[in-house]
Amino acid sequence: MSKTILELMAEANAMVPSISPQELTSIMGQDDVLVVDVRDAPELIGTGKVQGALNISRGMLEFRADETLKSHHMAFSKDKTIVLYCASGGRSALCGKALLDLGYQDVRNLGGFQGWVEAGGAIDKL
Numbered sequence: 807m808s809k810t811i812l813e814l815m816a817e818a819n820a821m822v823p824s825i826s827p828q829e830l831t832s833i834m835g836q837d838d839v840l841v842v843d844v845r846d847a848p849e850l851i852g853t854g855k856v857q858g859a860l861n862i863s864r865g866m867l868e869f870r871a872d873e874t875l876k877s878h879h880m881a882f883s884k885d886k887t888i889v890l891y892c893a894s895g896g897r898s899a900l901c902g903k904a905l906l907d908l909g910y911q912d913v914r915n916l917g918g919f920q921g922w923v924e925a926g927g928a929i930d931k932l
Contacts, residue, residue, distance in 0.1 A: 899915050
């Protein structure tokens with residue numbers, strides 16, 4: 807039976823715990839934490855990104871996170887806490903589920919970038 811995107815997002819949100827901006831601030835900069843912005847690159851223009859975040863679009867995430875592929879990005883490790891965010895939290899939830907499916911154990915969803923900005927989180931301007 808087919809599912810709607812809202813059903814898929816609800817499943818992903820049930821599987822991927824959220825993390826608040828305050829919680830992220832308390833662990834940022836630790837070697838075992840990777841923050842990933844899954845928005846498409848043009849979305850970052852003018853808004854910037856969470857300070858220190860790696861930008862890998864949703865469409866490329868699994869290819870960069872899979873350690874068995876040549877396209878694997880060395881920042882990804884299954885020993886790290888992976889914190890994902892996007893514009894509103896939907897894509898980051900879906901990405902979180904994909905990482906769990908790849909065997910990552912500690913994946914969190916920050917939600918939308920604007921929530922980070924409103925909480926006073928540090929950003930890197932592009």
